[in-house]
Amino acid sequence: MLRRTLPLTLIALLALALLAGPASAQSPQANAAQADGLLNKTLYRTGASGRFLMAGTWYFRADATGNGPVADNASPSTAGWTPVSVPNAWNARDYSDASFAGGVGWYKKSFHLPSAKSALSWVVRFESVNYRSKVYLNGRLIGRNTGAYLPFEIRLPASLLKRGGANVLAIRVDDRRFPTDFPPSGLSSIGTPTGGWWNYGGLLREVYLRQIDNIDFNTVAVLPDLPCGTCDAAVTYKTTIRNFGDKSQKVRVTARLGDRRVDLGSAAVGPKKFATFTKRITVKSPRLWSPDSPYLYNTSLTATAPAQGRRKGRTLESYFVQTGIRSVKVVDGHLMINGKPLHARGFGVHEDSLDRGFAIDDAQREQQIQWAREEGATMFRSHYPLHPYYYERMDELGMVAWTEVPVYSVKTKYLKEQKVRKLAAKELANAVRTNINHPSIIVWSAGNELSARPGPVQGYYIQRAVKLAKSIDPTRPVGLAVAGYPSAGCQPEYAPLDVLGINEYFGWYSGPNGQIADRTTLSDYLDSVRQCYPKKAIFITETGAEANRDGPVEERGTYQFQSDFANYHYGVYATKPWLSGALWWTIEEFAVKPGWDGGNPWPMPPIHQKAPITMAGVKKPVFYDLQRIYKGTKQYGP
Known part of the structure; x- marks a missing residue:
């Protein structure tokens, strides 16, 4: 079980110091990624391994026409773009009617992959974008999303990635909302925009690059069942994994409940296919999570490829979870x-x-x-x-x-x-x-x-x-x-x-x-x-x-x-x-x-x-x- 025992600023400084290490300890590719502002860290813990915070300098450009600098989004040139840090709300401090009504803006960032290995897949994760977004890689549209406040992920197509060179990620963001959106927006009886809390446009939470070694945890649920406050409990693990690779992959999924190892089983997952693993275990005399005693169990999951001959089994991906047993x-x-x-x-x-x-x-x-x-x-x-x-x-x-x-x-x-x-x-x-x-x-x-x-x-x-x-x-x-x-x-x-x-x-x-x-x-x-x-x-x-x-x-x-x-x-x-x-x-x-x-x-x-x-x-x-x-x-x- 992990708990914060040091001030957050001190933890962040220590983490950065550890991550930086001596320059000679990293490959030129990793050094290039770090120079781009990619950091092997997260602003929260729950989730998959292999996340790189896309920090450093981004660039923003407002788009008055709504048609965008489409031809420019593949170029590393920043002429006409404003440097910003992400998260970013482009209309922060602007409380005009036009600000609330919304508009279109573009963000872009040049980056090197932390590893040039051809076997790795890469996903970009946006924690919250308001409201409609189109995502481009090296000038090609690779995905869309509608909505804010929830994360979405888009795979970076291998055919478009420059594994050894600089890539350009660009995002068109449109925060003009309609009466059918969540939350809705519209016009008042006198023609002014209305709709509730302020309509901030932009990349409102952080962005991550995720490394995937063929196998990825698609969903993870760890659900406790406590019949009564003094009863034994049950914990159900349910996870769906995806094989991003081009070949079938045998995978074993294990978890931990505190010091206890839980085997969710193994399966051969076909190329581009999904597999679901479910396991229910009994927990006798559990330590309960409650408002007056919030005990947390470490229940991290790990997907491994089995050993083959002299080749040792290797970890493909892990997923960190802390949960509490309570009803x-x-x-x-x-x-x-x-x-x-x-x-x-x-x-x-x-x-x-x-x-x-x-x-x-x-x-x-x-x-x-x-x-x-x-x-x-x-x-x-x-x-x-x-x-x-x-x-x-x-x-x-x-x-x-x-x-x-x-x-x-x-x-x-x-x-x-x-x-x-x-x-x-x-x-x-x-x-x-x-x-x-x-x-x-x-x-x-x-x-x-x-x-x-x-x-x-x-x-x-x-x-x-x-x-x-x-x-x-x-x-x-x-x-x-x-x-x-x-x-x-x-x-x-x-x-x-x-x-x-x-x-x-x-x-x-x-x-x-x-x-x-x-x-x-x-x-x-x-x-x-x-x-x-x-x-x-x-x-x-x-x-x-x-x-x-x-x-x-x-x-x-x-x-x-x-x-x-x-x-x-x-x-x-x-x-x-x-x-x-x-x-x-x-x-x-x-x-x-x-x-x-x-x-x-x-x-x-x-x-x-x-x-x-x-x-x-x-x-x-x-x-x-x-x-x-x-x-x-x-x-x-x-």
Whole structure:
């Protein structure tokens, strides 16, 4: 089991020093790759071996026509291009309507392969690109992707690779979004772009080059099954591997659960074919992962080629995983971890920065986590899958996560299209596959604030999404976050869901026909939700009020109003022991369009100011109110 015991900056420096080594210890090819900024390191640990961070200098060029510098993307020439580092959001610090509406930009980078061996295959991995991308290698289109917040990979064709020389990777990025995208974007009644959190364009997370020695782990799932908090457990390994080679390859797959070796078996995998390995083992008297004792098992997998005559067996690829043995179940309307009830207190979170936009680094992610822990929080919720660093740290710290896909506020007339519903369900399936091994994730959420009166269209989507998520991961509940309005009533379309998240802003927004303007009606409303859904776990997934100045407690937008709002709402939640959690929206301010000011007479658009911490890192008075409330709440256990 690995744990961080040194400051992150020191670890990074040590890693770089070890990686650099004496120049004579590396081949000229490896030295050339390192000079290009390819580093044999990652910003998170989970995943396959052979990853090289594509750091160093990239180049960017805006494309006003949208047709691109196609002829230029094969050239190593950088004339007319701007040097940038990646991750990069090209419109960071630009809060204009044109910035939000989006446009087209190009990135390119010259690189040498770390090894010129002809037997090796290479894949480029993008952790998040917003939103539509076309990928070129040495001037030839090699792949496309649509969507953000989830990784995608594209194989670099051997016929196009210059194994001993410089290659040029170019990416066309188009962040103009449509009402059928996730999240959607469109125009307001007065013709201005609208759509939620800020539409930052670019390579928003890091890029890796992956080395493949014929065999590659395509998917890896390590799923615990714990019948009760004191029972023996079972762990199921399921992995699919792919043979990139031109010949059949015999492969043995093994794993470890701590010090225990697990043999998943062997198989001959045909050229360009896949093979799936599954093994279920019993774990007696397991050490459990829980919020108060987050024990992690090292469960790394290894694919090896068997020995042949005098030729020793060799490792083809390994895949690092840490997981925790624990159960997450909804029992009699409460979410239980290892048979104990959860009463989490926490925050929503967005990746945003005044300087970098969405393209933040691990230091800022760590800062958000430490702020939340300082306040006594145990839970994060996001509108989209977060960078893996968040989940790895929450795994280590015993925090829990509500992980959502950005199927946010999609209008019913678009969700009615079968293609949109299928793509939305696929988005959830991809999020599950990507993050399945993190014990901190306790809810997969199919979306946020779709129509408060779902009807058959949304009902069909919910049914499809839940079924698909559970076919991949039967160990976790599936939920949905909804806008809290009394007029919504009981909705049969929510029947497939295990968990329901309520976004409630009683006393801040007025809601349809003013129905949530009076905060004193909150308690009765929550009781009515419980009566509608007695068997579902209920969370408050959002609450809060914006604040940016001192002033009277009765004046919206003041720190005093915000503190009073927090104390009142969490006071109501304390009278509802059946709530599984309550989250303030958000931990740190972020940029939005429109402003969501809720009646604040002096808002500061586009900054969303409900958070207890400003984008400049300044704590508001409500920080300490929430700290007192959170630390005074028993968040796990009876």
